[in-house]
Amino acid sequence: MTKSEILSFLKARLGISSNGKDAYLNLIIDSTIKMLDDEKGINADLTNPVITEFIVDYATWKYEAKGETTGMPRYLDFALKNLMIHNRKADEVI
Template identity: 40%
Template sequence: MDVKTVVDLVKEGLGIRTNVRDGFITAIVNGVIKELEDEKGLALDPANPSHLIFCVDYAVWRYKSRDEGRHMPRHLQYRLHNLIIHVGGKRP
């Protein structure tokens, strides 16, 4: 997964136009990708737009909820479960 592309899309989703938060957002994106691959067992395909957008949406939620400790929204849970069922363990 191209981290720069994900970071750019996360910034768009958050309405961030400066580079001031890039380090923090990049750390979140790297953490999300690592979690999905290592902990959830997903084989992310960088050419698959649904994988890309899920990473973006997950990172946006992580950024927004960093101080609140909220549970993952249902739509993200649903999409994550579908990814695990469809691509878990497969290598692109």
């Protein structure tokens, strides 16, 4: 899966058909991948459909939650915890 395919899925999920918000949506996608890699120690392998689905779900939430302080939805929190358990980077020591 490429980042452009992830962008297409994200735009479809959000109901966006124009390219006007692509730069912002790409920023959200990139920051999500970086968060998985750097902060959570998850190998953000874009060929893994579970990872790419999480990226789309998380980016959708980030886009729609603009400034809300209620926190991450439980389904995303559970998905993130499962990714942390099952997709750790090979060099990570648990």
